[in-house]
Amino acid sequence: MSPGAGVPLWLLLLFPLAGFIINTAIAFTRPSWKGLVSLVGPGAVLAAFAVAVAGFLQLQAPGAPDELTIHLWKWIEAGDLKIDIAFRLDHLSSLMTLVVTGVGGLIHLFSIGYMKSDDGYARYFAYLNLFIVFMLVLVLGSSMPVMFIGWEGVGLCSYLLIGFWYGVQANADAGKKAFIMNRIGDFGFLMAMFLTWHGLGTVDFAEIAEKSSQLVTNGPLVTAIALFIALGCAGKSAQIPLYTWLPDAMAGPTPVSALIHAATMVTAGVYLVVRSNGIFAHAPTASLVVAAIGAATALFAGTIGLRQNDIKKVLAFSTVSQLGLMFLAVGSGAYVAGIFHLVTHAFFKAVLFLGAGSVIHAMHHAYHSTHSHADAQDMRNMGGLRRWMPWTSALMWIATLAIAGIPVFAGFFSKDEILASVFSRGAGQAVFYLFWGLASLTSLLTAIYMGRLMAMTFMGQNRTGEAEQAALHEAPWVMTGPLAVLGLLSLAGGLINLPHFAGGHAWLEHWLEPVLKPSHELVQLTMPEGSTEFALIGFAVLVGVVGLVWGVRAVQRASIATPEHAAPETGFARVLTGQYFIDAIYDRFIVRPVHWFARTVLWKTIDQWLVDGVAVMGSARLLQGFGWLGSRFQTGQLGLYLLLFVAGAVWVLGVVLQ
Amino acid sequence: MAPDLLGPTLALSGILFSIGVLGALLRRNAIILFMCVELMLNAVNLAFVVFARYYGFGGHVLVFFVMTVAAAEAAVGLAIMLALFRHNQTLDLQDINLLHG
Amino acid sequence: MHIVFWIFFASAVVSAAMCILRRNPVSAAMWLVSTMFSLAGIFVIMDAPFLAAIQVLVYAGAVMVLFLFVIMLLNLDVTASDVRGSLSIGGAVAVTGLLIVELGALWVYTPDRLAQELLPAGATTFPGGIPADAMSGNIVLDVAKPLFDAYLIPFEATSVLLLAAVVGAVVLAKRRI
Numbered sequence: 001m002s003p004g005a006g007v008p009l010w011l012l013l014l015f016p017l018a019g020f021i022i023n024t025a026i027a028f029t030r031p032s033w034k035g036l037v038s039l040v041g042p043g044a045v046l047a048a049f050a051v052a053v054a055g056f057l058q059l060q061a062p063g064a065p066d067e068l069t070i071h072l073w074k075w076i077e078a079g080d081l082k083i084d085i086a087f088r089l090d091h092l093s094s095l096m097t098l099v100v101t102g103v104g105g106l107i108h109l110f111s112i113g114y115m116k117s118d119d120g121y122a123r124y125f126a127y128l129n130l131f132i133v134f135m136l137v138l139v140l141g142s143s144m145p146v147m148f149i150g151w152e153g154v155g156l157c158s159y160l161l162i163g164f165w166y167g168v169q170a171n172a173d174a175g176k177k178a179f180i181m182n183r184i185g186d187f188g189f190l191m192a193m194f195l196t197w198h199g200l201g202t203v204d205f206a207e208i209a210e211k212s213s214q215l216v217t218n219g220p221l222v223t224a225i226a227l228f229i230a231l232g233c234a235g236k237s238a239q240i241p242l243y244t245w246l247p248d249a250m251a252g253p254t255p256v257s258a259l260i261h262a263a264t265m266v267t268a269g270v271y272l273v274v275r276s277n278g279i280f281a282h283a284p285t286a287s288l289v290v291a292a293i294g295a296a297t298a299l300f301a302g303t304i305g306l307r308q309n310d311i312k313k314v315l316a317f318s319t320v321s322q323l324g325l326m327f328l329a330v331g332s333g334a335y336v337a338g339i340f341h342l343v344t345h346a347f348f349k350a351v352l353f354l355g356a357g358s359v360i361h362a363m364h365h366a367y368h369s370t371h372s373h374a375d376a377q378d379m380r381n382m383g384g385l386r387r388w389m390p391w392t393s394a395l396m397w398i399a400t401l402a403i404a405g406i407p408v409f410a411g412f413f414s415k416d417e418i419l420a421s422v423f424s425r426g427a428g429q430a431v432f433y434l435f436w437g438l439a440s441l442t443s444l445l446t447a448i449y450m451g452r453l454m455a456m457t458f459m460g461q462n463r464t465g466e467a468e469q470a471a472l473h474e475a476p477w478v479m480t481g482p483l484a485v486l487g488l489l490s491l492a493g494g495l496i497n498l499p500h501f502a503g504g505h506a507w508l509e510h511w512l513e514p515v516l517k518p519s520h521e522l523v524q525l526t527m528p529e530g531s532t533e534f535a536l537i538g539f540a541v542l543v544g545v546v547g548l549v550w551g552v553r554a555v556q557r558a559s560i561a562t563p564e565h566a567a568p569e570t571g572f573a574r575v576l577t578g579q580y581f582i583d584a585i586y587d588r589f590i591v592r593p594v595h596w597f598a599r600t601v602l603w604k605t606i607d608q609w610l611v612d613g614v615a616v617m618g619s620a621r622l623l624q625g626f627g628w629l630g631s632r633f634q635t636g637q638l639g640l641y642l643l644l645f646v647a648g649a650v651w652v653l654g655v656v657l658q
Numbered sequence: 659m660a661p662d663l664l665g666p667t668l669a670l671s672g673i674l675f676s677i678g679v680l681g682a683l684l685r686r687n688a689i690i691l692f693m694c695v696e697l698m699l700n701a702v703n704l705a706f707v708v709f710a711r712y713y714g715f716g717g718h719v720l721v722f723f724v725m726t727v728a729a730a731e732a733a734v735g736l737a738i739m740l741a742l743f744r745h746n747q748t749l750d751l752q753d754i755n756l757l758h759g
Numbered sequence: 760m761h762i763v764f765w766i767f768f769a770s771a772v773v774s775a776a777m778c779i780l781r782r783n784p785v786s787a788a789m790w791l792v793s794t795m796f797s798l799a800g801i802f803v804i805m806d807a808p809f810l811a812a813i814q815v816l817v818y819a820g821a822v823m824v825l826f827l828f829v830i831m832l833l834n835l836d837v838t839a840s841d842v843r844g845s846l847s848i849g850g851a852v853a854v855t856g857l858l859i860v861e862l863g864a865l866w867v868y869t870p871d872r873l874a875q876e877l878l879p880a881g882a883t884t885f886p887g888g889i890p891a892d893a894m895s896g897n898i899v900l901d902v903a904k905p906l907f908d909a910y911l912i913p914f915e916a917t918s919v920l921l922l923a924a925v926v927g928a929v930v931l932a933k934r935r936i
Contacts, residue, residue: 636755638691643683643850650857657864663764665866667801670768672862674775674794676855681779683851689784689830693791696822697775700798703814711805719905721810725817726917730924732822736829737931743833744934 009070009087012051012097012140016132019044023126034121041125042108045132049101056094066090066514067206069142076145083203088142092515095343095508096139096271103263103346104132106482110354111255113479114361124164124253131157135264139271143204144193147272151189151236154265155182161260162252174248181245185235189272192228195221196279205275212278212518218285226279226286230293233269237323239297244583246320250312254357257312262319262353263346270323270342273330278518281333288431291331291422295438298324300580302445306452307576309563310377311356314453318403319349321442325418328439332432334421335516336509340497341414344402348411348490351399354483358392358475359385359457366468374465379453380562384462388472391480393458395487400454402490404447404544410493412541415443417497420536424526440543447547448554455555463562667708674701688739688749692732699728764804771797784830788823795819809898 022040026033058064067090076083089097108128115124134157138150156179163175197203199221200211215222233239238246249261260266273280273290280287301320308314322345329338362385363376374381386393402411419439426433462469474480497508513520527533561567569577633644678698685691703721710717743749771794778790795818802811906914 634758636758638688638751638754639683639686639847643847643854646679646683646858647854650854650861653861654857657861663761663804666764666768667805668866670771670801672859672866673772676859676862677772677775677779679858680851680855683854684848685779687784689826689833690779690787693787693826694779696818697778697791697794700795700818704798704801707802707805707807707810710807715901716905716909718807718810718902719910721807722813722902722906723910723913723917725813727920729817729822730921732825733928734924734931736825737928739829740833740932749833 008051009055009068009089009140010072012048012055012101013087013133013136015044015047015051016129016136019129020126020133023122023129027120027122027126031119031122034116037122037125038112041129042105042112044129045101045105045108048132048136049098049105052094052097052101055089056098059089059091059094080201081197083143083145085146086142087137087140087146088206089140090515091511091513092271092274092339093139095339095511097136099343099346100132100135100139100264103350103486104128104135104259106485107255107259107263107350107354110258110357110479110482111253113476114255114357115253120164124161127157127160127164128256128259131161131260131265135268138268142206144189144196145203147205147275148186148189148193151232151268152186154260154268155179155186155236158182158249158260158265161256162249164252164256168251171251174245174251178245178249181242182235185232185242188228188231188233188235192225192232195225195228199225208276209278209518212282215279215282217282219282222279222283223286226276226283227289229272229276229279230286230290233272233290233327234293235269236272237266237269237327238320239269239293239324239327240300243297243301243320244586247313247316247579250310250316254312254353254360257316258350258353258357261316262349266319266323267326267342267346270326270330270338273327274335274339274515277330277335277516280330281519287331287333288429289331291328291432291435294324294327294329294331295435295442296324297321298328298442299438299445300324302442302449304576304579305449306445307569307573308449308579309379309577310375311359311379311382311453311457312353312377314379314449315349315352315356318352318446318449321446322349322403325415325439325442328422328435329418332422332425332435333519334418335519336497336512337414337417337421339512340508341411341418343496344410344414344490344493347486347493348399348402348409351395351483351486351490352403354479354486355392355396355399358389358479358483361475361479362389362472363464363468365473366464366471369471370465370467372465372468375563378563379456380560381464382457382462383460383464383560384458385472386458387462388469389458389474391474392483395480395483396458397454398487399490400450400548402493403450404548405443405540406544406548407541408491408494410490412544413494413497413499416537416540417499419443419540420527420533423532423536427526440540443540444543444547447544448551451548451551452555453551455552456560459552460556463560664708664712668705671701671705671708674698674704686751688742688751688754691751692735692739696728696732699724764801767797767800767804770794771801785827788826788830791826792819792823795823807898809902 019040023037026037026040055068059066059068067088069086069088071084071086073085074082075085108125111124111128115121118124131154134150134153136150138147138154141147141150159175159179161175162178163172166172166175193203196208200208200214202208202211235242246261246266250257280290298321301317301324305314305317305321308317322341326338326341326345329335329341359382360376363382367374367376398409402409405412405415419436422432422436422439426436464472475483495507497506499506568574575581633640675698678694678701681694681697682691685694703724706717706721706724710721739749742754746754748754774790774793774797778787778794781787781790795814799811799814799819802808802814
């Protein structure tokens with residue numbers, strides 16, 4: 001046990017793991033014991049949260065070491081390669097554990113209400129607990145292989161939870177799609193791991209950070225490593241080109257979307273980049289690529305969000321877009337800004353998703369009571385829900401203001417910091433001004449589509465139908481309670497990195513300093529000061545306000561028809577609603593050729609013909625042939641035998657004569 | 659006699675032996691096949707005798723043995739042919755192929 | 760003396776050739792008898808009169824007679840084609856040709872080699888052979904004596920063999936055992 005044995009780190013993992021095991025047992029034996037599951041599932045995560053807080057406080061204490069590491073056991077030992085199962089609680093991972101267990105715990109509580117009437121209740125919580133375990137392994141992993149265990153594990157849980165209602169083909173397909181696209185990213189992670197081992201001789205994060213000063217800046221090795229990491233992150237964090245699984249992942253239960261696809265799993269990519277800041281600092285070209293991908297994805301997803309009608313899809317594309325902003329941040333070297341936005345985004349996006357969950361819950365209830373088959377998630381069926389769901393509406397407005405970057409709310413500070421950092425990089429490389437422009441445009445679009453969402457859902461006339469209105473009601477307190485907590489965090493979350501002009505101490509920046517040491521040797525961002533700073537802030541706020549108003553007014557001016565009466569989309573709107581038809585393109589140009597290759601070449605040709613036919617049957621037939629040849633000698637004819645006899649004798653005589 | 663008859667006599671022995679082999683391989687009648695075998699044995703006897711003439715009397719004893727064994731073999735072999743003939747009604751070796759596999 | 764040898768030589772070769780070429784088994788048997796007589800003559804030239812006599816008495820007189828008995832007993836059909844197809848002839852000729860080549864090599868090779876390798880310097884017999892000066896002159900005695908001292912065991916074994924042959928022949932030839 002290393003220093004800091006005061007907090008048993010392994011408890012962090014033990015609680016959710018125990019929760020998983022118990023819930024699995026219940027799921028297999030007594031699935032109707034929902035009360036016990038409600039206790040164990042969220043309880044495990046809240047207990048883990050308590051341990052995370054304790055760990056954080058311990059690190060916070062003056063004079064405390066920068067990190068706590070525990071080595072559980074030796075995993076791989078082969079020659080020079082030594083990998084232990086070891087977990088490290090340092091400043092960054094401590095923050096992440098707080099987010100994961102805190103937001104995760106709240107979502108667990110929300111799920112008690114949301115999934116109340118589902119038969120797979122125990123299974124749901126089992127999977128959710130397992131997810132927390134793997135996410136913590138990912139965040140606490142002290143070396144790349146251990147992190148990879150978590151990386152893969154959250155991919156697995158994502159698959160299990162997206163396809164939770166696997167009876168519907170589309171859900172199962174969505175789960176598969178997520179997993180397979182993640183795998184492509186995993187290849188990138190693995191290659192990065194191998195190259196790191198090859199180049200640096202270690203895969204432990206602390207050692208990588210130390211040795212990163214030896215790296216040749218912008219050399220082929222470090223660029224390759226960084227780009228492969230970027231590939232892994234593109235898969236996990238849904239960036240171009242591997243983002244299409246995230247919208248489809250909305251097929252899972254809404255709390256899952258909130259936890260996994262907004263707050264935690266998809267942020268693993270950002271986390272990895274910040275962890276590897278030593279490498280990225282030495283690979284400016286690769287970092288530029290990351291920033292470019294982030295900016296492009298942000299804008300791209302933002303445009304799609306303008307024209308989606310399913311409430312969850314809007315939020316999904318919003319997530320992709322915000323992740324793009326985070327990647328833009330870390331690609332520009334603004335690691336603190338990226339983490340800051342990660343945390344605030346976790347808060348307000350969770351509110352948005354959970355709020356949407358409450359709305360969908362109520363709509364389901366309404367349609368169920370009238371036996372209607374209308375889509376409970378389609379915003380064209382909603383409207384004016386503020387009347388029946390005041391709390392949900394209010395809390396979602398808080399989150400909307402946060403995401404739009406309105407001052408005081410959390411998102412304002414984090415998004416602002418990103419924009420400012422990118423702008424300041426522009427002084428060195430002009431392309432960053434372009435990125436800033438794209439990010440600002442994205443902010444505008446964000447505000448527009450969020451305004452549109454809120455207007456279509458909570459404002460104006462109700463389009464659900466007279467009969468259903470009677471059944472609409474606010475969500476129960478077990479759902480609204482966590483929503484409120486998260487809403488509060490969305491309001492106050494900016495405090496963790498309050499910049500100087502607002503009277504704060506930039507706490508987060510100082511907190512993350514030990515982690516960012518390797519990159520600070522090379523890159524020091526000079527943030528804009530004085531008038532430039534205020535101009536940027538003013539511009540961003542203006543963008544946010546304009547966007548919100550625009551979005552709301554656009555909805556209020558148009559008359560929205562319910563899905564069955566809606567006219568088909570035309571022109572560019574159609575392209576946006578169809579999500580630029582990327583799925584179809586992928587299917588045509590990637591999926592089908594791969595299928596063809598697998599079926600025709602690999603299966604029919606290589607497996608059936610070559611292996612079965614030539615190798616297996618061929619060798620059998622060859623031996624049969626030899627046997628047949630041998631049998632031709634057994635004629636039973638004395639004459640032939642005599643001939644062979646004499647021939648043999650002659651041959652022997654010849655040999656003797658030599 | 660000078661050893662100069664050794665060569666020709668051995669040549670004769672070889673020729674007779676070869677003729678016997680040729681006959682054994684060419685003929686289909688079992689009895690004639692057997693006769694060719696006897697011919698081969700005779701050729702060998704000749705070789706023994708000529709060596710005995712020039713290199714010591716042990717050869718004569720061996721000839722004696724060969725003849726004895728040949729006689730015994732002829733007796734048994736012909737008995738077999740009788741049995742074979744009774745079974746197949748023919749001694750044509752091409753038609754006797756019970757060992758065919 | 761050499762003339763006689765060459766006459767017997769020619770006779771033996773011709774008789775053997777005719778033996779293997781005749782279709783009629785009786786003719787073949789007679790030609791074989793002729794071969795044996797030629798060989799007996801050569802035996803005499805080779806200072807082995809006893810063996811010559813034995814050859815005529817036992818081989819030609821008993822064994823071939825037995826052959827003829829059996830041939831006539833079986834009343835073999837002569838008319839069927841008695842020689843094999845061309846592939847077999849080809850194979851037979853090829854193999855026999857090789858044999859002749861090898862025997863030729865052996866024949867050219869043997870006299871010198873025998874003299875150098877197999878006989879130690881000065882010796883006149885093979886190891887295990889009986890030197891000429893140990894001969895008593897009585898031709899029967901010369902063959903019989905080694906049978907009872909040097910070659911006793913093969914002698915006894917042969918007698919057992921003969922017994923076995925007799926029994927075997929009787930059993931095999933019976934119509935009903």
